[in-house]
Amino acid sequence: MKAAQWDPAVKKMVVNDLPIPEPAENQFLVKMLSASLCHSDMMAIASPDRTEPVTIGHEGVGTITKLHPSAEGKGFKEGDVVGFLYIVGCCFECTGCLVHNLHCETGKQLLQGFSTDGFFAEYAVVDYHNAIILPENFDVKTAAVVFCAGITVFHSLDSSELKPGDWVGVVGCGGLGQMATQYAKAMGCKVVGIDINDAILAEAKAQGADYVFNSMTNKNYVEELLEVTGGGVQSAAVYSNADAAYAGATKIIKLGGVLMVIGLPANPLQISSMDLALGKYKVKSESTSIPQRMQKAVEFTSKHNIFPIVDTRSSLEDVQDMVDLMHAGKSTRRMAVVF
Secondary structure: EEEEEEOOOOEEEEEEEOOOOOOOOOEEEEEEEEEEEHHHHHHHOOOOOOOOOOOOOEEEEEEEEEHHHHHHOOOOOOEEEEEEOOEEEEEOOOOOOOOOOOHOOOOOEEEOOEOHHHHHHOEEEEHHHEEEEOOOOOOOOHHHHHHHHHHHHHHHHHHOOOOOEEEEEEEOOHHHHHHHHHHHHHOOEEEEEOOOOHHHHHHHHHHHEEEEHHHHOOOOOOHHHHHHHHOOEEEEEEOOOOHHHHHHHHOOOOEEEEEEEEEOOOOOOOOOOHHHHHHOOOEEEEEOOOOOHHHHHHHHHHHHOOOOEEEEOOOOOHHHHHHHHHHOOOOEEEEEEEO
16 A cells, blocks of 8 residues: 655655555554644654654544454444544553543553554554544545544534633634634634634635634734624634744633633743633643544534535645645645545
């Protein structure tokens, strides 16, 4: 099979010929239908300790082609089209796994696309605990983005203590922020988008944002935002990894609202302990979380026909260009390879 791998020796993506993997215990083999690129993949590429090529990608959907005997009778069969999360080797049931599978008490957990091969390949192995059969209305060309990005975004809003009519501040209106706009609108909320890229803000507006602000060029955006929202947003959900995004987010939250931490900046967050002590806002965070929470996110996505706008490619050879665009900050949408 073909696989797009980050090769640390040449510091670029290369397409290599690899053996089709065999499913191990609790796993099945999937023929990939689509795989999407995430900012987190840049962390895998940037790792200074990597010495061997690794197939990147932790967002994908595919068709089951082979089941390990231990995965039979678990609700899946050959031919099922499935979406899946990306941690293998964990037990999925210990105290650590019920918080996040990277905390598995066995210590055997591996992160696909990081510490073991991921999904930018023609075939991949998936643990059945991580998988869910796709609803019929899912478009496989874009569905890969739902498995990681979309699920993370859903959790971030579902945990933001929102009610219909509330304002949501989407801070960072790239791929995650654009999906957040769709989810928030489906929840009956109003959305204000904040970014420093006018093209990205235009995309967010097209996907339903009620107002958008360029925080770099509009020096009065905080005052204007507080006016149009009637005092601030219930949740400022930060999908950017920029320090400035977090510094600005706390200024737009209404009293008692939520700062939702999603983007992962390199530096520690600068949060006022006095603000927290006085209840000015709460700090929460979300991620793809655990497979046990996946069903709710997928059902909501299907019910409300929430699907990302995706720049699709037809070849693994295009992954290097996708990486270059993301590095340069020139991607205005999520990007995926459709097999």
